[in-house]
Amino acid sequence: MSEDNIEQQIDDILEALRETSGKEVSRDELEKELKKFLEYGVPPDHAKQTLVKKFGGGYNQPLSSERILVVDLKPDQQSVHVLCRIISVNPREIQVKGEARRIFYGILGDESGTIQFTAWKDFELEKGTVVDISNAYTKEWQGSVKVNFGDRTKIKKMDASEVHEVNVVPREYKVKELRGGLSSVEVTARILEVKDREVEISGQKKKVFSGMLGDETGKAQFTAWYDFKLKEGAVVKISGGYVKAWKGIPQVTFDEKATVEKLDANMISKKDVKTQKIMLFELVDRNGALDVEVEGTVIEIRKGSGLVQRCPECNRVLQDGACAVHGAVEGKADVRMKLVIDDGTGAVSAILGKEVTEKLLGKTINDSLIDDGLVEEMNSMLFGHRISLQGNALGDQFGVTLIVRDAKRADFNITAEAERLSQELEELL
Ligand SMILES: [Zn+2]
Numbered sequence: 001m002s003e004d005n006i007e008q009q010i011d012d013i014l015e016a017l018r019e020t021s022g023k024e025v026s027r028d029e030l031e032k033e034l035k036k037f038l039e040y041g042v043p044p045d046h047a048k049q050t051l052v053k054k055f056g057g058g059y060n061q062p063l064s065s066e067r068i069l070v071v072d073l074k075p076d077q078q079s080v081h082v083l084c085r086i087i088s089v090n091p092r093e094i095q096v097k098g099e100a101r102r103i104f105y106g107i108l109g110d111e112s113g114t115i116q117f118t119a120w121k122d123f124e125l126e127k128g129t130v131v132d133i134s135n136a137y138t139k140e141w142q143g144s145v146k147v148n149f150g151d152r153t154k155i156k157k158m159d160a161s162e163v164h165e166v167n168v169v170p171r172e173y174k175v176k177e178l179r180g181g182l183s184s185v186e187v188t189a190r191i192l193e194v195k196d197r198e199v200e201i202s203g204q205k206k207k208v209f210s211g212m213l214g215d216e217t218g219k220a221q222f223t224a225w226y227d228f229k230l231k232e233g234a235v236v237k238i239s240g241g242y243v244k245a246w247k248g249i250p251q252v253t254f255d256e257k258a259t260v261e262k263l264d265a266n267m268i269s270k271k272d273v274k275t276q277k278i279m280l281f282e283l284v285d286r287n288g289a290l291d292v293e294v295e296g297t298v299i300e301i302r303k304g305s306g307l308v309q310r311c312p313e314c315n316r317v318l319q320d321g322a323c324a325v326h327g328a329v330e331g332k333a334d335v336r337m338k339l340v341i342d343d344g345t346g347a348v349s350a351i352l353g354k355e356v357t358e359k360l361l362g363k364t365i366n367d368s369l370i371d372d373g374l375v376e377e378m379n380s381m382l383f384g385h386r387i388s389l390q391g392n393a394l395g396d397q398f399g400v401t402l403i404v405r406d407a408k409r410a411d412f413n414i415t416a417e418a419e420r421l422s423q424e425l426e427e428l429l
Pocket residue numbers: 311312313314315316323324325326327
């Protein structure tokens with residue numbers, strides 16, 4: 001290997017070390033080491049990687065990555081790089097394996113929005129300062145994305161002018177883009193349902209208004225902590241709300257600090273807000289959605305399908321004759337079906353009640369005549385067939401489950417049906 005080549009190799013190693021460990025190693029030292037490896041016939045690439053590792057760097061996983069805006073953060077991201085302002089920071093004592101440990105939590109923000117963070121050690125963060133944070137990671141907690149700073153995280157104090165003022169101007173979203181954790185949200189939607197109820201907060205009675213809203217991209221839930229005189233059928237522009245999520249279903253939440261502007265009701269007509277048909281990968285990616293339609297092939301009739309006994313008090317399915325809440329009770333018979341459907345892009349579970357099951361099987365099920373044959377029938381009628389399902393999709397760490405409201409077979413064979421009809425007709429003639 002020529003001297004030039006060796007110089008190039010050393011440059012590469014130094015760069016990898018700078019990026020991944022921040023360590024400075026002298027050229028001479030590296031050159032000596034590298035030459036030794038090469039003399040022993042170690043391939044140059046392998047030698048480079050070994051040396052980067054030896055001096056504390058990580059060759060295959062560069063620690064610095066491109067800056068990401070707070071609004072684009074998703075759960076379970078690694079090597080997260082943000083440039084932001086610390087809006088608030090508070091210490092907290094926690095117990096880890098019996099030992100007291102001081103962690104810090106707070107809110108950070110950039111020009112796109114704000115997000116909560118947890119620092120698992122003292123990074124000497126100060127309120128109001130601008131910092132460049134690399135190698136953080138994200139997690140989902142109670143439906144919102146949170147940023148974490150751990151051992152690998154590097155935090156560099158920056159000039160205050162590096163970050164534009166934290167965004168307080170609401171950003172516009174379509175309903176299908178709403179995700180738990182978003183703040184300063186602006187959304188224009190039609191109120192599909194609204195109900196009020198009274199709640200007590202620190203001894204004070206307060207009215208809250210909740211329901212469903214939607215636009216041409218989807219539906220979501222909402223909660224208003226102030227009486228904006230929302231009426232069913234009205235089209236409103238809500239500015240300054242935030243989004244919480246329950247099992248993947250977004251909920252727009254807003255109070256008196258938000259503004260609600262009433263728009264022409266024709267802007268989003270009733271028929272514009274319909275059940276959205278979505279691919280399963282998108283449903284899996286969103287990890288839940290309100291009122292959607294999906295289509296897929298039945299790849300499994302799951303255990304727990306068929307006859308079940310329900311608690312007469314709370315409707316829970318009994319396990320060994322007992323309700324998880326009410327103990328041993330006299331169950332009432334019911335039928336349900338648990339399916340897994342797959343459309344080639346993803347798979348979800350689905351739970352179907354008696355009525356929808358009967359619709360798919362094309363027959364009425366008499367509770368008193370149920371035997372094991374019912375599950376066999378589900379298998380022979382549905383396994384491998386394409387069906388279309390509508391309902392609410394709830395997501396958790398185990399995946400997405402569709403609570404089915406309506407279902408139909410999607411692979412109804414028109415040719416076979418035409419043949420059957422003409423045969424029937426011939427027999428009649
Ligand atoms: Zn019960």
